[in-house]
Amino acid sequence: MLQTLYSVNDYKEELVYPAICKALDALSVPDDLRPGMKVAIKPNLVMAKSPVYPVTTHPVVIRCVARYLRSHGITDITLAESSGGLYNAEYMKSLYKTCGVASLEDVLHLNMDFTARTIPCREGFVNHSFHIITPILDADYVINIAKLKTHAMTGYSGGIKNLFGTIPGLEKPQMHYRFPDIEDFSRMLLELAQTVNPAVTIIDAIDAMEGNGPTGGTSHPLHLLLAARDFYTQDYFAAGLMKLDPMEIVMIRQAVEVCLAKPGEITLTGDPIPEDLTPFQVPDTRRLDFSTSLPSFLRKPFTALLGSIFKSYPKLVPEKCVGCGKCAESCPAHIIKIKDHKAHFQKKGCISCFCCQEMCPMKAIEVRKAL
Ligand code: SF4
Ligand code: SF4
Known part of the structure; x- marks a missing residue:
């Protein structure tokens, strides 16, 4: 190659x-x-x-x-x-x-x-x-x-x-x-x-x-x-x-x-690979999600049993939210509603895909643990 x-x-x-x-x-x-x-x-x-x-x-x-x-x-x-x-x-x-x-x-x-x-x-x-x-x-x-x-x-x-x-x-x-x-x-x-x-x-x-x-x-x-x-x-x-x-x-x-x-x-x-490359910071989702460090054969049973406890979920930073609705538009589970110009997340039904965070133009969505 x-x-x-x-x-x-x-x-x-x-x-x-x-x-x-x-x-x-x-x-x-x-x-x-x-x-x-x-x-x-x-x-x-x-x-x-x-x-x-x-x-x-x-x-x-x-x-x-x-x-x-x-x-x-x-x-x-x-x-x-x-x-x-x-x-x-x-x-x-x-x-x-x-x-x-x-x-x-x-x-x-x-x-x-x-x-x-x-x-x-x-x-x-x-x-x-x-x-x-x-x-x-x-x-x-x-x-x-x-x-x-x-x-x-x-x-x-x-x-x-x-x-x-x-x-x-x-x-x-x-x-x-x-x-x-x-x-x-x-x-x-x-x-x-x-x-x-x-x-x-x-x-x-x-x-x-x-x-x-x-x-x-x-x-x-x-x-x-x-x-x-x-x-x-x-x-x-x-x-x-x-x-x-x-x-x-x-x-x-x-x-x-x-x-x-x-x-x-x-x-x-x-050109040669530069010698001064430094590690990239990982996303908060990976920092907080313990299941990503499990071997692949354990990940599925682990997430089925305990995933909802250890999973990470989106968390709104209300002061940054402008109520544009882009998060709601891209949420596949349809669990985001815009009320009073702010996004409101229902936790039940969230699949932790972070499409909402990806589409937020204001960086108003952070990551939190379930517990
Ligand atoms: S995309 Fe961001 S700024 Fe827009 S409503 Fe959702 S959280 Fe608020
Ligand atoms: S993480 Fe995915 S399912 Fe959960 S609220 Fe965001 S877009 Fe919807």
């Missing part, structure tokens, strides 16, 4: 573009490209947030990938993303603007087709089909550009997790409801990743997020751009750069167990 890694100190096009060219050349991407090909770029635009924060894929990285494709004769390039909120023209237009990607229209099309189709999965998968946004399904070639982050529910977000944004809008919280257990949810993510199967995955780790990711954490720059074709092994590698134990991230451990990720086969090219 060829893993590229380049040091890039800032989101300046003159620094990012040479790194993208070297990475995609090393991965022999030009050999895949044909005239007239439709290419979809799948960024991480989880919420409407300015690119000065390490929440979304930086527009300069996307621009450089589109420039690279155009320099190889590809002009049909679509930015295809379903963010954490609604999936319609009004919501996405505003999100494109805030995330800084509206300025990319000179090099690519911003997707404005908000339909989705159902496609069957491979035999033997738990999921028989997935409902996936049309521009991804219509593409001949998908380039996945993830943002490196910690994540309240999954612990880590990179290439595999980024593909969850191919499920349209508020169907994503419904997937959390269908798969409340982290083992089942992670297996679903791996099945989805194999179904979408991007040709190349780039991870924007020039600035990355630690703490309460994927939206409420803080900046932890690595000044690195990673790219690989094998995004499962790349996630193993990237989690290591964050000083996380990749085998404690359920989706990565499962990928190793089924030989999708092959950590023993990494060949690194590009």
Whole structure:
């Protein structure tokens, strides 16, 4: 498995573009490209947030990938993303603007087709089909550009997790409801990743997020751009750069167990791994959830028996809440109500998915233990 890694100190096009060219050349991407090909770029635009924060894929990285494709004769390039909120023209237009990607229209099309189709999965998968946004399904070639982050529910977000944004809008919280257990949810993510199967995955780790990711954490720059074709092994590698134990991230451990990720086969090219990397702060959910440190075979029986006692739950910080309702909109269990311009959480029925925390623009949702 060829893993590229380049040091890039800032989101300046003159620094990012040479790194993208070297990475995609090393991965022999030009050999895949044909005239007239439709290419979809799948960024991480989880919420409407300015690119000065390490929440979304930086527009300069996307621009450089589109420039690279155009320099190889590809002009049909679509930015295809379903963010954490609604999936319609009004919501996405505003999100494109805030995330800084509206300025990319000179090099690519911003997707404005908000339909989705159902496609069957491979035999033997738990999921028989997935409902996936049309521009991804219509593409001949998908380039996945993830943002490196910690994540309240999954612990880590990179290439595999980024593909969850191919499920349209508020169907994503419904997937959390269908798969409340982290083992089942992670297996679903791996099945989805194999179904979408991007040709190349780039991870924007020039600035990355630690703490309460994927939206409420803080900046932890690595000044690195990673790219690989094998995004499962790349996630193993990237989690290591964050000083996380990749085998404690359920989706990565499962990928190793089924030989999708092959950590023993990494060949690194590009710049050396920086020597001064420091550990990423983990999300509060993981700090407080004792079950995440149990061996996988004990986790399910433990959570079935004692999970509700040791589980973590969302807790409102009332003075930060502006009553916008984004948490209620994304709660798959429908247990959040907005009254008197504040969110009110009913504890019964909470599946601890932290979609509410992910979508809160005010960082008004913290984590508390049941006891
Ligand atoms: S908790 Fe956050 S998302 Fe929910 S209503 Fe308050 S500010 Fe909005
Ligand atoms: S309240 Fe928050 S953590 Fe609980 S089910 Fe709803 S979105 Fe998930």
